Amino acid sequence: MQKDKPFSQACENNKAPILEKLVELFKQPGTILEIGTGTGQHAVHFAAHLPHVVWQPTDHPQNAQLSRAWIDDAHLTNINPPIALEVLNGDWSRLPAIDGAFSANTAHIMAWKEVQAMFRGLAEALPKGAIFCLYGPFSYGGRHTSENNVRFDLSLRTQAPHMGIRDMEDLEALGEATGLKLEKDFGMPANNRLLVWRKS
Ligand SMILES: C[S@@+](CC[C@H](N)C(=O)[O-])C[C@H]1O[C@@H](n2cnc3c(N)ncnc32)[C@H](O)[C@@H]1O
Known part of the structure; x- marks a missing residue:
């Protein structure tokens, strides 16, 4: 019987262009850790089209089972059950060994200290030379790249002051650190x- 599944139209819209890049970026077999999996639409799409990788979904404990229905319905052998991982206080040592990482639309939802924890956790967990792909809207030198992003940033900050579109200068400095x-x-x-x- 078809289960009601959580659904994100944005995921449906962006999964094909993201996959086009991931096909080039994740060419080697290995385990890819996803942070903030959400509905699981990305996870099943990418796992289905990258059969040489094992996809490891994770999410904040409150949302960790949100992806279950998409994962169960997909019947893929290269996607692991989702793991609860809160990037700041979660236990990163419980994760399997990883060879790459992916996260979409998380940096503007997490508080800055959580973004910092995500980078620190990944830098610790990834082997030397491995990549982390981070998708979402970002600003450059404090300037948004579109009017839509100006409005989106304002709506995020109005909802919760800890949220907001992240600036590339801050992210690059965090990456360097x-x-x-x-x-x-x-x-x-x-x-x-x-x-x-x-x-x-
Ligand atoms: C806007 S949703 C994006 C979901 C999905 N990646 C997508 O692109 O549709 C943000 C996700 O970040 C997760 N998240 C927020 N704060 C987090 C934290 N501190 N640790 C782990 N995940 C977090 C949320 O649970 C949610 O699944």
């Missing part, structure tokens, strides 16, 4: 970016 070097910055549809960080 944690041992993740920004290697690529791809423009994506709808004023989003795909940032590729490499563990140095």
Whole structure:
């Protein structure tokens, strides 16, 4: 019987352009850790089209089971059950060994100290030379890249002061401090970016 599944239209819209990049970026077999999996639409789409990798979804304990229905319905052998991981206070040592990482639309939802914890945790967990792909909207030198992003940022900050679109200068400095070097910055549809960080 078809279960009601949580659904994100944004995921449906952005999964194909993101996959186009991931196919080039995650060429080697290995385990890819996803932070903040959400509905699981990305996880099943990427696992289905990257059969040489094992996809490891994780999310905040409050949302960790949100992806279950999509994962169960997909019947894929290369996607693991979701693990609860809160990036700031969670136990990163419970995760399997990983070879790469991916996260979408999380940096503007997390508080800055959680973004810092995500980078620190990944820098610790990733082997040397491995990459972390971070998708979402970002600003440059304090300037948003579109009017839509100005409005989105304002709506986030109005909802909760700890949220907001992150600036590339801050992220690059964080990457430098944690041992993740920004290697690529791809423009994506709808004023989003795909940032590729490499563990140095
Ligand atoms: C806007 S949703 C994005 C979901 C999905 N990646 C997507 O692109 O649709 C933000 C996600 O970040 C997760 N998240 C927020 N704070 C977190 C934290 N401190 N640790 C782990 N995940 C967190 C939320 O649970 C949620 O699943």
